Amino acid sequence: MLNLSLAQKIIDTCIILISWAAAYIVRFYFLSGQQGLGLTFLKISPFIVLITLYSFSKASLYQSMRLSSRFKEIYSVFRANTSASIFLVILLYFTSQERISRATILMYYGISTVLLVLFRITARNILRRVREKGRNLRHVLIIGNGQALIDYIHIARRFKDSGIRFIGWMDSHGRSQEEKVNIPELTGTFENIKSSKKPDAIIISYEGQESYKTSKFIAEHYNDVTPIQVLPELNYSMVGNQIEDFSGIPVISVNQPNLNPYELLLKYGGGFILTLTGCICISPILFFVALGVKLSSPGPILFGQKRVGLDGKEFLMWKFRSMRVADDSKQTQEWSNKENPRKTKFGDFIRKTSLDELPQLLNVLKGEMTLVGPRPEQPFFVEKFRHEIPGYMLKHKMKPGMTGWAQVNGLRGDTDLNKRIECDIYYIKNWSLWLDVKILFLTIFKGFINKNAY
Structure with a gap:
């Protein structure tokens, strides 16, 4: 008898191929566009199937969903299919000689998502009726x-x-x-x-x-x-639930986040492309901010400060300089506060609008930071807080970000440190590509202009 997991994979494969064919037909038979790409679409089809099935497997969609809500399963399908589609776009960008239109991929994504979700809902309803009759218990x-x-x-x-x-x-x-x-x-x-x-x-x-x-x-x-x-x-509380086999002995990692390497690749790869594109698009803004910094007070345009990143490694994080140059290097080890006398008027403006953070795009391109993640601290404060706050060092299990869950929840500047750490730990425990997308979206409305940004 065909097991449920294999049956799901076969049906998902059919849905993926039908969706891909439907997108092709709509794009090239009902809408104007390129012609003669049929062979290319056939060549791409196996890769779409493999990428999507792998993404669904990593999302545990081929395991028993008995103890999973309907909403969670639908969300998992949506997230996994989106991850697969993003990876497909990146793969085609770097490997395909023929140009596949974005409209075609977008149509495929929409059709496949709807059909895959409908299949899961239908399957759940059928299983519920079967179980009500005393079968499949x-x-x-x-x-x-x-x-x-x-x-x-x-x-x-x-x-x-x-x-x-x-x-x-x-x-x-x-x-x-x-x-x-x-x-x-x-x-x-x-x-x-x-x-x-x-x-x-x-x-x-x-x-x-x-x-x-x-x-x-x-x-x-x-x-x-x-x-x-x-x-x-x-x-004891665990950040992750990774179980490794050590010559027959199960070993549980309690302070290592259970991160999906496939989604991490999408996070960092997609973040790099988005950052590179963003740097080009906002280059006029970067120029005028740099000019404003130079005219506001003597000193360099950029300010580099040591921060602690992934696995506790130090790196130099860049900002637009918003203060007059300090005479004493110890003054750079200050906790952010609103009434700093060294702050310039232009510096106050770029801090309140978070424009001073834009040079960290360079850190993202260098691989030291990412767009979304826990905000990094100075080594002095890290050494201090690691002895005072339980679980503080867990935030260094991921690359630091330009924005994060704490920041979009209003926890910036001189705010409750324990709540900020709680937000960082929540982010690490619950990380997904969709949480990153949500944070980026909220940053536009909450992160750039914030009452605690100074």
């Missing part, structure tokens, strides 16, 4: 006394159409029916219970002095065909 046996089990059950029951049925609880050690969320207690040997209940999966978790029972159970039943899933007892 997942019967789960709970074993152990861990609090993680109760959390798992509560989450599973939030998704009404998941098809998960808890058939019983073994070895709960006196937990009340209320604690067990009315799952019946099962007594007897595991073999007898498994034979009578026929579970599709076993969820096990022990805590405290009985945690050894988890390893014992796995050792005794490792060769069973029924899937065994372990809920580990973790009492």
